[in-house]
Amino acid sequence: MGNLLEIKNLKVEFHLDERVITAVDGAYLNIKENEVVVLAGESGSGKTITALSICKILPRNAHIVWGVINLAGREMLCLNENELIKIRGKDIAYIFQEPVSFLNPVYTIGEQIIEVIKLHQGKNKKEAYEETIDLLKKVRIWEAKRVFQSYPHQLSGGLNQRAFIAMSLACNPKLLIADEPTTSLDVTIEKEILDLLLELKNKLKFSLLFITHNLSIAQKIADRIFIMYKGRVVEEADSQELFKSAKHFHTQELLSAYERIGRI
Amino acid sequence: MKNTYLITGIAIISILSVIALLAPWISPYDPAMIAQDSLLIPPSAKHWMGTDSLGRDLLSRIIYGCRISLIIGVIAVGIAVFLGVILGSLSGFYGRFMDTLIMRFADIMLCFPTFFLILAVVAFLEPSIINIMVIIGLTSWMGPARLIRSEILSLKEREFIQAEKAIGASSARIIMRHLIPNAIGPVLVNATLGIAGAILLETGLSFLGLGVQPPIPSWGNILIEAKSTLGIAWWITVFPGLAILVTILGFNFIAEGLKKIIG
Numbered sequence: 001m002g003n004l005l006e007i008k009n010l011k012v013e014f015h016l017d018e019r020v021i022t023a024v025d026g027a028y029l030n031i032k033e034n035e036v037v038v039l040a041g042e043s044g045s046g047k048t049i050t051a052l053s054i055c056k057i058l059p060r061n062a063h064i065v066w067g068v069i070n071l072a073g074r075e076m077l078c079l080n081e082n083e084l085i086k087i088r089g090k091d092i093a094y095i096f097q098e099p100v101s102f103l104n105p106v107y108t109i110g111e112q113i114i115e116v117i118k119l120h121q122g123k124n125k126k127e128a129y130e131e132t133i134d135l136l137k138k139v140r141i142w143e144a145k146r147v148f149q150s151y152p153h154q155l156s157g158g159l160n161q162r163a164f165i166a167m168s169l170a171c172n173p174k175l176l177i178a179d180e181p182t183t184s185l186d187v188t189i190e191k192e193i194l195d196l197l198l199e200l201k202n203k204l205k206f207s208l209l210f211i212t213h214n215l216s217i218a219q220k221i222a223d224r225i226f227i228m229y230k231g232r233v234v235e236e237a238d239s240q241e242l243f244k245s246a247k248h249f250h251t252q253e254l255l256s257a258y259e260r261i262g263r264i
Numbered sequence: 265m266k267n268t269y270l271i272t273g274i275a276i277i278s279i280l281s282v283i284a285l286l287a288p289w290i291s292p293y294d295p296a297m298i299a300q301d302s303l304l305i306p307p308s309a310k311h312w313m314g315t316d317s318l319g320r321d322l323l324s325r326i327i328y329g330c331r332i333s334l335i336i337g338v339i340a341v342g343i344a345v346f347l348g349v350i351l352g353s354l355s356g357f358y359g360r361f362m363d364t365l366i367m368r369f370a371d372i373m374l375c376f377p378t379f380f381l382i383l384a385v386v387a388f389l390e391p392s393i394i395n396i397m398v399i400i401g402l403t404s405w406m407g408p409a410r411l412i413r414s415e416i417l418s419l420k421e422r423e424f425i426q427a428e429k430a431i432g433a434s435s436a437r438i439i440m441r442h443l444i445p446n447a448i449g450p451v452l453v454n455a456t457l458g459i460a461g462a463i464l465l466e467t468g469l470s471f472l473g474l475g476v477q478p479p480i481p482s483w484g485n486i487l488i489e490a491k492s493t494l495g496i497a498w499w500i501t502v503f504p505g506l507a508i509l510v511t512i513l514g515f516n517f518i519a520e521g522l523k524k525i526i527g
Contacts, residue, residue: 087432088431116432
């Protein structure tokens with residue numbers, strides 16, 4: 001089976017006033033169809049920047065110096081803004097860490113999901129409404145109509161994250177990128193969200209790129225794991241293999257940290 | 265939580281708006297009707313606010329003047345806010361060259377004393393109601409523009425804007441649907457105060473004879489006529505003055521109330 005996404009030799013720099021900081025330096029990554037890949041590493045190792053590079057939604061002062069990002073045969077770095085707009089949200093969707101701050105406070109959940117549907121599918125209001133309610137039910141929100149009319153600040157973190165997942169799945173993306181989606185949630189909700197993501201993945205057949213610093217999550221969900229350290233991918237392994245024999249010292253560090261916490 | 269300011273302000277302005285809308289039906293006399301036999305009559309049962317030196321009923325003139333003042337205030341500020349929001353959001357969102365260009369232009373505009381700029385322009389153009397609205401609008405967009413710009417500068421770095429990019433929204437869409445609605449609050453407060461300012465400006469211009477031209481009654485030009493009869497007919501000065509006071513107070517109350525809501 002071919003790769004859905006392939007990143008090779010990616011280098012991203014941040015241009016500050018006088019200095020240039022290299023955030024990602026020669027990262028590589030590949031994801032097959034219907035596969036769960038975890039990108040793990042300590043904070044500041046370039047995981048998020050690598051993920052944001054895929055759709056070029058980097059901060060303004062970040063520049064992709066070189067690299068190859070190939071999504072289903074299309075060279076992402078060669079596309080212009082108008083072509084990218086059609087891919088974002090449709091072929092690739094993102095979920096972020098803090099759902100409340102990633103939702104617009106002045107619109108209801110429903111309005112925001114409808115916006116995605118309208119942007120990419122050109123459906124009319126009624127169809128979009130019905131589809132939104134369906135989506136909210138798909139992510140196991142039982143009071144779909146109430147959540148539809150609620151503003152983000154009126155809902156709990158877990159509900160917001162579910163709603164956000166519904167929004168990102170609105171257009172059946174081929175690739176879902178989840179950037180630490182459970183870090184801001186408590187442990188029980190974390191488990192529910194992870195189960196939900198895996199279930200939806202099997203049902204809707206998308207690939208999942210999951211970013212985390214928590215190897216216990218990685219072990220639970222990953223088919224393959226990439227470890228990043230200081231802007232480079234330092235280790236790539238099947239999930240089971242990695243936990244038996246970690247090669248790079250940073251992987252061992254992460255593992256020992258996880259084991260130490262696990263023992264408490 | 266009761267917002268007394270907002271409620272009082274809205275009550276005052278609603279009453280004034282109703283008066284302005286219904287002017288032809290509720291004013292007791294034709295505001296331009298000159299009556300030789302009733303010059304400078306003090307307030308009485310027949311003329312509640314008295315008459316002026318040409319025998320025109322003051323109450324009717326103030327009611328019609330209310331129309332002019334509110335229309336000028338609202339439309340002038342409408343123009344200013346429209347321009348300000350567009351220029352300010354372009355400036356804040358795109359930054360760099362666009363920002364420098366628009367904000368330096370705003371700085372230049374702010375360097376001129378507005379009133380004298382308007383006086384100079386009015387001296388060349390015919391002083392009509394439309395001209396006055398447009399000129400006031402064109403010379404007061406800088407405040408809203410700066411407010412919107414500063415709001416957008418911080419909003420555009422917020423995470424939900426990144427999320428909007430991630431779902432494939434274009435820049436225009438992000439500005440119109442996501443940034444402006446989040447940034448509009450302080451501008452609304454500013455605009456309400458601006459209406460009061462625009463009404464005062466119009467009154468001042470009319471008082472100098474460069475605003476609304478007689479025989480159309482405006483609060484400003486009633487006051488010019490009052491000037492010459494101040495010693496013998498106090499009512500011609502006091503009532504238009506009170507009308508201006510109440511209107512400005514009303515708008516300032518609304519602004520104060522909105523400020524409390526928006527925070």
